[in-house]
Amino acid sequence: MPEALAREIDIFETEITLRKQGKVEERLFAETRLRRGAYGQRYDNGQRHNGKAVQEVAYPSGKLTKGPHTMWDAPGMQRIKIPAGGLNASQLETLAELAEEYSDGIAHITTRQDVQLHYVHIEDTPSIMRRLAAANITTREACGNSVRNVTACPYAGVCPDEVFDVTPYARALSKFLLGHPDCQNFGRKFKPSFSGCGQHACGLASMHDLGLVAKERTENGERKIGFEMYVGGGLGAVPYQAKLFDSFIPPEELLPLAQAIARVFAKLGEKKNRSRARIKFLIQDLGIEKFRELVLEERKNLPPDPRWTEYIESATAEFKEAALKPAGKAPLLGSAEFQRWVKTNIRPQKQQGYAVVTIALPLGDITANQLRALSDIARRFTNETLRTTVEQNIILRWVSQDDVSKVWQALKAAGLAEPSAETILDIVTCPGTDTCKLGISSSRGLAAELRKRLGEKSVQLDEAVKSLHIKISGCFNSCGQHHVADLGFYGVSRKMSGYAVPHFQVVLGGEWANNAGSYGMPVMAIPSKHIPEVVTRLVDRYAAGRKNGEAFKDFIKRMGKAELKNVLDDLAHAPADPSDRSIFTDWGDPREYSLEDMGVGECAGEVISAIDFDLAGAEREVFEAQVALENGQADQAGKLAYQAMLRAARGLVRLEYPNVSQESDQIVGEFRARFYDTQRFFDPFAGGKFAHYLFAAQQKSNEPHTADSARYLIDEAHLFVEAAHSCYQRMGNPVAV
């Protein structure tokens, strides 16, 4: 495990201890855990509606919380970042172990190529993180107001239509932005994505905060590669199409421009009003021209960073996928069942004789045993070239055409050969009311029901219908990406006969192709239990009434909202028979429907500034110094105490000078000039006394510590950190520039 990662997890474990002792404030701890991917789950506010009344959940740790309204013992979700969706066999095995030992036996693939484990206890998360880190996986910044997983087209490198393989660039950007100081002061999350071409859906560049599409052009007769760069896209309640920032940026500008964008977002993005804190709102307010101007100005002022090119070069050099087996020529012959699977789950690579196999996962779920079986298959037939997809599947790349039949048999034995990839049966859904605190309707329950019904008649379905996409979100926040589906649904609630009834808003005609090229049209809200009939009516109409290969979105446009309403209107009402109570429950949940289980969402994280983290980090180091001293490690204790003072001082300096380095001379010099000489650090009673603790500690920083000197320094560090807090408060809590 890399040392930095090990240290990062140790720090988190200490923060858990401190929170249990009441020494870390709950909001700060919430954002701390969110930035490690440890998320809340439904019922974590200590209440659950049992269908009749709200029950208090008597968690054993009582009133201890892990965030506002979030009980300590309540099960949570652990999100695991998978940059560009890339996984190998050993990583699958690790995920299998963790799903069994800490979750409920299931790993869930998300719509952003992450993996999630549900029903995880917060105190198990450091162990989970360590075991993931040993497999070279991090959960850092998987949630919270941070740079989320960098996604990429899962076919990058093997797609016949791509301009070039974007994988190394996605990996380089992911590595560069992970924990980057310029990405710690966001008001909301920031999601980047890469696509290898403009025409397919795979990268979904148009709906990302930062979307990068591979491009090439000729300059002086020479082929140059680069990216079309988009900013400010996003789904959510009101979806935004990303705006073109630049039609061609060279690879060496990718990282610095991303950094400059992060700085502008951190500096000018909304912090107080969470519903307008995504970068799309900033761009809307400023206008793309002004935003571009500010970013380019920021870019000019960035101190040069060798990693801008080193990371690209090393990612390109390190990332080399190759086939395990020779290219095949065998025709894909076999039983009718095999043929059905080939038709939907196999696509040829640009490298002749190789195929990509899609393993369609129902609702994105895979068991521990299936993960192990898949790891065996990946080793047996490929060089472990696996990727997760935004359609909640896993693909296996570089399968020799000669092996396709054997791969199918092996997948079939593992229950992984469902012949439905990227069809109407391959329904995408967020967790919804199953586990999400914001869920309004049961997206997974509906998806399971639709899969069952459509599966029963899949053989008879019209070919055009089979290729439609259904995507479902449990609420308007669009985690199920309903805006870009042919048939999209998102959860809402309505009252009928005085009772709450779970509904889905029907959103039709979104475009999945062209990197999520256009968004669907909201039509009307229909009770959850009537949605299967909505699907039946619409697909039957489409099959019967489409003209000359008309796409579904064009068919919907032609029908128009008024006609659609006519077709669906009767379904919006309660059943005529008043004794029929079916609409008052949701799919897969027999309890009478209620909104009382909804909690406060954590998607937005807590707005915690970098200085808050610096000061909390300094306090943690004082605590660690005390522990080291108790363990007889005086020298280590003294060093930690000095480090704590430096961290607190640097936090204050960073408020005004974000480029300050980690060098103690620079930190202390800047601190002296900005806070001591100006007397801003001075305590009303003690004057500059506490600053002198730092100056003295720096002068003696090369001397070994005795138990006594370490003890004195720990006391001084404690006072210095307190003084830094006071100074920050006197400054009126400014946000870093």
Next chain:
Amino acid sequence: MQLQHVNVKLLVKEPEEVPLEPLIPIFHSWIQGQVLEELLLDVADYRHVPAGPGVVLVGHQANYSVDHTDDRLGVRYNRKAEITGSNQDALQQALRASLIACQRLETEPTLEGKLRFNGQEIEFFVNDRLLAPNRDATRKAFHSDFETFFKKLFRGGEYSLSYANEPRRLFGVTAKSSRTFATSDLLANLNA
């Protein structure tokens, strides 16, 4: 070595006859009444996953499920919280909890008597690879604990023990008795 995180799975008779859908309202009603000794929290439905966890009743200290792993349907108890006591105590606690849950399911009206323990086969797992990796040394370390436990459980009757050898999977043992026992018999034997 102290056993923790013990899982028990009671294999059921005629698994193809067992309807899983009624388990969802049943488990919700168990939460409503908090009918078991653990704090019961939620129901997770994984019927759509082949050979998966089936329907899971999520609790704080333990999960209960009607589990389909390895295509073998059974009532499973997954102990999550640590317990104190000897290894015999840990095995007893987990088996007792699974038997009580199974007994409840056997008499649930909506299952119409279709879910019944097969009377002979019980799988035990230790859901903790750091404590009990699946290798020979672990088998040797715990074998006598299992022998002591099953002798008492099956009242000295004949039984066989088989261990799963795949090192990546959880350490576990399957006990198969030569004669059949009802859940009530096994509970009585545990209490004897």
